[in-house]
Amino acid sequence: MQGYDGNPYLKDGCQDIDECIDRKSDYRCAKDAICQNTEGSYTCICPPDFSGNGTVCNRDNPQRITQNIYFVLGATAGVAFAIIIVFGWSYTAFQRRKMSKMKKKFFQENGGLVLQQRLTREEGSSHNSTIKIFTAEELEKATNGFDKDRVVGQGGFGTVYKGYLKDNCIVAIKKSKVIDRNQIEQFINEVLVLSQVNHRNVVKLLGCCLETEVPLLVYEFISNGTLSEHLHDKLKASNLSLDIRLRVAAETAGVLSYLHSAAYPPIIHRDIKSVNILLDKTYTAKVSDFGASRLVPADQTELSTLVQGTLGYLDPEYLQTNQLNEKSDVYSFGVVLVELLTGRKALCFERPAEERSLAQYFVSSVEKGLLLDILDDNIVYDKTNEEKLKNVVKLAQRCLNVKGDERPTMKEVAAELEAGLRLKCSWAETDRHSEEKESLLPGTQRLRFGYEYSEHSTDADSITSHVTLPFPGGR
Structure with a gap:
């Protein structure tokens, strides 16, 4: 009888076999199974950490051992994650x-609605505006989040970043520091005017962004740096011949003449200086940074305004009277013209007191017949350019006249410089004194011009104020 052993014909002759001990050939429990003997048979049970029916036992995966715990933890984590997702989505939304509300608020405060209306109005006119209104995201992406490594310039009105638009167009993006929201309409007018200025020597305004706290302005990018960098770097200055310098002066004068006489309404730049004159690879001048510029109403010739400008270039008359007019740009241009001739900075406190103000030192040196002592060493002086230099020097003196009424207009300045480039002796008409034709060479008769400089001398402190206004008097 299966499961028993003994003589079935005897009383109690059949005895139960303990298959767990006496493992015969028909023993079926797995090696790792627990064998439990039963009457006439036995059972196989897989031990802990194993699964199976006893005849086959497989070791469980540790994850499976704790699957219930993990299931609970997973379910809990899933619920928590879902809550976080919902909360995060709600917070993000x-x-x-x-x-979005902030952008709309800034857009309205910065005059975006007015600008859009004006642009729509301009679309049907003969002077179609090409200005584009950029989004904040476009310019953040273009500047890599306004990365400090993209900074190419900084000034009193803001920071300029080099940017790459999605069409790989390289631009200069100016981020202003502050804006006077009481002058939004003035700002709108200036943006529109400059967007329509079509002059080869003006840095082109491509567009603006009004979705940020302060407006962002987008300009074409000029690659060769500023005139100041080229004049005050010995290596770069050696590449600036007299002809190149006079061409830069003529181009800059042409821009100011255009702004004063051809633009409507006229524009006073108010911050002409060598830093604001950019040069391209061919040394063509590009006037930039209209951050202090002002539009002149048609019925006015001057504006009463707080003094604003840059130390060393400020018109003394404007500084004293607060009356801004076109002749203020003429004075600043005169300082730039002297910079081109001398290679010296407009203001340098490292120089002796009498030489700190370049304008005053230049006037004094010419009056004493010492011009050659302050000419840039890179300007080759010889008989072929003596007359040219003499005429340019006299023009610079006229621009630096302390009395605005006695200065030439920028139209006259541009015409004289252009004529000089064409080798025409247009300056001869203004040679009213024979002593103006005397030689520039030291050791001979000294060059003197027929002006009474006792009337032109300036107080040393008259151009030592640099007053800044909130953002748009311009941009």
Whole structure:
């Protein structure tokens, strides 16, 4: 009888076999199984950490051992994650709505609606504006989040970044520091005017962004740096011949003449200086940074305004009277013209007191017949350019006249410089004194011009104020 052993014909002759001990050939429990003997048979049970029916036992995966725990933890984590997702989505949506409201608020405060209306109005006119209104995201991406490594210039009105638009167009993006929201309409007018200025020697305004706290302005990018860098770097200055310098002066004068006489309404730049004159690879001048510029109403010739400008270039008359007019740009241009001739900075406190103000030192040196002592060493002086230099020096003196009424207009300045480039002796008409034709060479008769400089001398402190206004008096 299966499961028993003994003589079935005897009483109690059949005895139960303990298959767990006496493992015969028909023993079926797995090696790792626990054998439990039963009457006439046995059972196989897989031990802990194993699964199976006893005849086959497989070791469980540790993850499976704790699957219930993990299931509970997973379910809990899933619920928590879902809550976080929902909360995060809600918070993100809230932030987006908040950001959208802020952008709309800034857009309106910066005159975006007015600008859009004006642009729409201009579309049907003969002077179609090419200005583009950029989004904040476009310019953030273009500047890599306004990365400090993209900074190419800084000034009193803001920071200029090099940017790459999605069409790989390289631009200069100016981020202003502050804006006077009481002058939004003035700002709109200036943006529109400059967007329509079509002059080869003006840095082109491509567009603006009004979705940020302060407006962002987008200009064409000029690659060769500023005139100041070229004049005050010994290596770069050696590449600036007299002809190149006079061409830069003529181009700059042409821009100011255009702004004063051809633009409507006329524009006073108010911050002409060598830093604001850019040069391209061919040394062509590009006037930039209209951050202090002002539009002149048609019925006015001058504006009463707080003094604004840059130390060393400020018109003394404007500084004393607060009356801004076109002749203020003429004075500043005169300082730039002297910079081109001398290679010296407009203001340098490292120089002796009498030489700190370049304008005053230049006037004094010419009056004493010492011009050659202050000419840039890179300007080759010889008989072929003596007359040219004499005429340019006299023109610079006229521009630096302390009395605005006695200065030439920028139209006259541009015409004289252009004539000089064409080798025409247009300056001869203004040679009213024979002593103006005397030699520039030291050791001979000294060059003197027929002006009474006792009337032109300036107080050393008259150009030592640098007053700044909130953002748009211009941009």
